[in-house]
């Protein structure tokens with residue numbers, strides 16, 4: 001469960017405590033980083049330190065919706081990267097119309113635990129830049145959308161050991177559920193499209209992405 005502010009960070013941790021096999025991130029989304037300051041960093045640090053938190057985020061830069069000034073988004077993004085490096089946790093990165101700036105910041109700040117470019121929508125030729133930084137690349141329901149040829153081409157480019165798929169619920173439900181409230185039960189539609197563009201079976205794709213996710217987020221082995 002991916003948090004977007006302090007309240008959802010606490011909520012994600014609480015759900016993770018109630019349901020074995022569910023894991024939390026803590027972080028403040030670039031849309032919500034208006035009041036972000038050193039107190040926020042300290043609160044995130046405390047939450048991540050004392051709980052079984054698997055990643056920091058989501059964080060990043062969104063210059064499409066531009067809900068917060070770019071300089072403030074970048075300050076919060078850098079603070080999340082440093083927190084993740086301090087705690088040796090991966091980061092979950094949100095990007096929209098900001099690939100060059102995200103790459104610049106990560107080049108300076110990314111810790112050794114790596115992270116994931118979540119709901120990736122960059123062009124296929126941008127995949128290698130983020131793989132070279134040590135990141136995983138994750139695809140949401142967008143990869144199933146009719147006009148998303150570029151995203152499908154990007155999904156074909158990712159090395160198998162860096163590939164992930166995700167819901168991004170409640171948004172971005174895959175075709176043929178597009179427009180509905182998204183949920184994990186719809187993920188097979190995303191898996192089917194990614195498997196097809198990579199010319200692998202769905203079961204092989206799922207084994208790969210499950211293994212990659214458990215390694216990146218250091219989850220305990222499945223029983």
Ligand SMILES: [Zn+2]
Nearest residue numbers: 058094118119
């Ligand atoms: Zn996002």
